[in-house]
Amino acid sequence: MDYKELANLIFPNAKPISYYEDKYKVRDLKEGAVVSRFAPSPTGFVHIGGLYQALVARLITKKTGGVFFLRIEDTDQKREIENGVTDIVNSLKDFDMEPDEGMVSDTEEKGEYGPYKQSLRKDIYQAYAKYMIEMGKAYPCFCSPEEVEEIRKKQEAAKIRPGYYGVWAKCRNLTLEEMAEKIKNGENYIVRFKSPGREDRKIKHKDIIKGNVEFPENDQDIVIIKADGLPTYHFAHAVDDHLMGTTHVIRSDEWLSSVPLHLQLFQELGFKPPKYAHISPIMKNDNGNKRKLSKRKDPEAAVSYYKEEGIPAEAVKEYLINIANSSFENWRRANPEKSIEDFDFDLNKMSVSGALFDMVKLLDIGKTVISKMSAEEVYNESIKWAKEHDDELLKMLEDKEYSLKVLGIERGNSKPRKDISKWSDVKDNIIYMYKKPEEYDFDKISREDAKKVINEYLKIYNENDDKDTWFNKIKDTAEKCGYAREVKEYKQNPEKWPGHVGDVSTVLRVAITGRRNTPDLYEIMNVLGKDEVISRLQAI
Numbered sequence: 001m002d003y004k005e006l007a008n009l010i011f012p013n014a015k016p017i018s019y020y021e022d023k024y025k026v027r028d029l030k031e032g033a034v035v036s037r038f039a040p041s042p043t044g045f046v047h048i049g050g051l052y053q054a055l056v057a058r059l060i061t062k063k064t065g066g067v068f069f070l071r072i073e074d075t076d077q078k079r080e081i082e083n084g085v086t087d088i089v090n091s092l093k094d095f096d097m098e099p100d101e102g103m104v105s106d107t108e109e110k111g112e113y114g115p116y117k118q119s120l121r122k123d124i125y126q127a128y129a130k131y132m133i134e135m136g137k138a139y140p141c142f143c144s145p146e147e148v149e150e151i152r153k154k155q156e157a158a159k160i161r162p163g164y165y166g167v168w169a170k171c172r173n174l175t176l177e178e179m180a181e182k183i184k185n186g187e188n189y190i191v192r193f194k195s196p197g198r199e200d201r202k203i204k205h206k207d208i209i210k211g212n213v214e215f216p217e218n219d220q221d222i223v224i225i226k227a228d229g230l231p232t233y234h235f236a237h238a239v240d241d242h243l244m245g246t247t248h249v250i251r252s253d254e255w256l257s258s259v260p261l262h263l264q265l266f267q268e269l270g271f272k273p274p275k276y277a278h279i280s281p282i283m284k285n286d287n288g289n290k291r292k293l294s295k296r297k298d299p300e301a302a303v304s305y306y307k308e309e310g311i312p313a314e315a316v317k318e319y320l321i322n323i324a325n326s327s328f329e330n331w332r333r334a335n336p337e338k339s340i341e342d343f344d345f346d347l348n349k350m351s352v353s354g355a356l357f358d359m360v361k362l363l364d365i366g367k368t369v370i371s372k373m374s375a376e377e378v379y380n381e382s383i384k385w386a387k388e389h390d391d392e393l394l395k396m397l398e399d400k401e402y403s404l405k406v407l408g409i410e411r412g413n414s415k416p417r418k419d420i421s422k423w424s425d426v427k428d429n430i431i432y433m434y435k436k437p438e439e440y441d442f443d444k445i446s447r448e449d450a451k452k453v454i455n456e457y458l459k460i461y462n463e464n465d466d467k468d469t470w471f472n473k474i475k476d477t478a479e480k481c482g483y484a485r486e487v488k489e490y491k492q493n494p495e496k497w498p499g500h501v502g503d504v505s506t507v508l509r510v511a512i513t514g515r516r517n518t519p520d521l522y523e524i525m526n527v528l529g530k531d532e533v534i535s536r537l538q539a540i
Contacts, residue, residue: 001176001177001180002176003133003134003135003136003176004134005176005180006133006140006176006179006180007130007131007133007134008130009180009183009184010130010133010140010183010191011126011127011129011130011133014123014126014127014129014130015123015127016127016131017127017128017131019127020124020127020128020243021243024112024113024243024244024245026245027067027245029065029066029067030065032064033061033064033065033066033067033247034060034061034063034064034066034247034248035061035066035067035069035244035245035246035247035248036057036058036060036061036066036067036068036069036246036247036248036249036250037057037068037069037070037071037102037241037244037246037249038050038053038054038057038058038068038069038070038071038092038099039070039071039072039073039237039251040072040073040088041072041073041074041076041079041080041084042072042074042080042081042084042085042087042088043076043079043080043081043084044081044084044295045087045295045302045303045304046087046088046091046302046303046304047293047295047301047302047303048282048293048300048301048302048303048305048306048320048357049252049279049281049282049293049301050303051091051095051097051303051316051320052279052282052320052323052324053250053251053252053279054092054097055095055097055317055320055321055324056250056277056279056324056345056347056350057248057250058097058099059321059340059341059343059345060248060250060345060347061100062341063341063344063345066247067100067101067245068099068100068101069099069100069101069102069111069113069116069244070088070089070092070099070101070102070103070116071102071103071116071117071118071240071244072085072088072102072103072116072117072118073118073233073236073237074117074118074119075118075119075226075230075231075232075233075236076233077119077228077230083106085103085105085106085117086105086106087304088103089103089104089105089106091303091304094303094307094313095303095313095316095317096313096314097317101113101114101116102114102116103116103117113243113244113245118230118231118236118240119230121236121239121240122229122230124239124243125225125230125231125235125236125239126225126229128235128239128269129191129224129225129231129235131269132191132193132224132268132269133191135268136194137193137194137196137268138191138192138193138194138224139171139172139174139179139191139192139194140171140179140182140183140189140190140191140192141164141170141171141189141190141191141192141221141223142171142174142182142187142188142189143164143170143171144188147170148164151164151168151170155168161199163220164192164220164221164222165195165199165219165220165221166219169192169221171192172192172194172221188227189227190223190225190226190227191223191224191225192221192222192223192224193221193222193223193224193235193265193268194221195218195219195220195221195222195264196264196268197217197218197219197220197260197264198217198219199216199217199219200216201216201217202214202215202216202217203215203216203217203259203260203263205259205260205263205276207256207259207276207277207278208248208275208276208277208347208348209253209277209278209279209280209347209348209350209352210253210256210278210352211352213256213259215257215259215260216260217260217264218260218261218264220261222234222235222261234258234261234262234265235265237249237262238262238265238266238269238271239269241274242266242269242271242272246274247274247275248274248275248276248277248347249274249275249276249277250277250279250347251276251277251278251279252278252279252281253278253279253280253281254281255278256278259276262276277347277350279350280350280351280352280353280354280355281293281354282323282354282355282356282357283354283355283356283357284298284356284357285356290354290356292354293357300357300359308389309422309423309424310381310385310389310422310423310424310425310426311362311363311366311421311422311423312366312369312370312381312422312423314340314369315362315365315366315368315369315370315421315422316362317340318332318340318365318369319361319362319365321340321343321345322361322365323351323355324345324350324351325343325345325346325349325350326349326351327349328343331343331344336372337372363421363422364421366420366421366422367418367419367420367421368418370418370420370421371411371416371417371418371420372416373411374411374412375404375405375407375408375411375412376404378407378411378420378426379397379400379403379404379407381423382397382407382423382426383397384423385423385424385426386423386426389424390424390427392427393426393427396427396430396431396434402527405527406430406433406527407430409519409520409523409524409527410519410520410523417519419519432512432513432514432515432518433524433527433528436514436535436536436539437510437511437512437513437514437515437536438514439514440510440511440514440540441510441516442506442507442510443506443516444499444503445498445499445503445506445507447540449481449498450507450510450511450540451540452481453477453478453481453504453507453508454507454508454511454537454538454540456477456480456481457473457474457477457504457508457537458534458537458538460473460476460477461473461533461534461537463525463526463529463530463533467522470522470525471522474501474504474505474508475501477504478500478501478503478504481504482497482498483497483498483499483500483501483503483504484496484497484499484500484501485500485501486500486501487500487501487502505521508521508537509521511536511537511539511540512524512525512528512533512536512537
């Protein structure tokens, strides 16, 4: 019995690895082109940290003329959730981050390096596992889960490092004949990697983000093929990243401790390892303590939250790039109209520690993003969001011509309005253009005095006035009602008047909209039209 015979006994139908090495050709890309991937598991909702990693990978591939692909790592099928793959695909679509290759729906894919679902690549993994056994670098393990658990308990009791390694690797030193005998007898087994590592030796590694790191070598004989014939993540990612030509693995820093194992697997398989970039997690301030954004505690951890709230995808991406590269904010200030893909994104400039998530900052970016949109764009996005989330807003927007005028107020000028940060803000921001006010707060002016101001103004109101004439008439009204015609006059002699022209315009604003703060009142009155303006003013 030799290793090759043992490998044939375990994987009799597996093709030689040369078949796959020939099938998946080396990518024909220009020098320096980065090939990277988003490789989530369909075991829960898409986390904002996952989108963050995908965005970074996509930016770096686009910058270098490379390839960004979506691979679904679904080998842990017990934990897979319904529509998990669809949710992942749709999340990338929602943020205009569709991959160059990979899954484009639950069942469809594009690209020459598929299948892009790991569960469909079983034959490939078994071919490479067979190769490892032939080389004496892997072996069948017949230990039951109960026996492995017993080993762990003994290690804990002895206060030594847990795992299947060294003297604890019971099946490692079985003879080839003993292994073959057990297989022929129908005993259950898995396949383990035969690690050549020693914990007393160190490996040095240069991570693109973390810099130089040092670890003990891996000496664990990890499982590479499970009882169901599917691989573990560690083995599958090594085979896939090799065959798919991945040059850069961009992933969460929780995987940093796996680097010794992963580099060892690449080495033992005879593959060139990719470069690793381990991204720090997005953190949250929790009563003065920093912690990771939690799937359980924080609604904003789920990518779906941003769609439900109607925060523009562009704003979320701008915010995440801002977290990733601090130089982005100054770049954006200098290049307000450019696409984020024009930004010279640099992996080396990413923070070693986790950035704090700041919803206020994100919503502020949302205001800027929406302020640059045309009324038509705001209308279309509002309708799209309302169809899924707000029937009342949808009904309000039925009259498109009128709604475009409403949304066009203070839009398209040098200092556009910045009162809408997300689509869920729209209704509250414009509802007074569709409904008469029900309450009035004139602040320091009594309702009786407000009526006097309004009655005086109604005498001279003309819907055809240009803006200067309109404002001069408000000044005339202020003067007739005993208020200062100019704010600066009032400030010089505040005892002389009960208020100034600004207070008079506030009376009109409150009477027409029910609010003390709105966009430009002249534009609001023009959009509402003469009859509605008079009706609202007379209602006081």
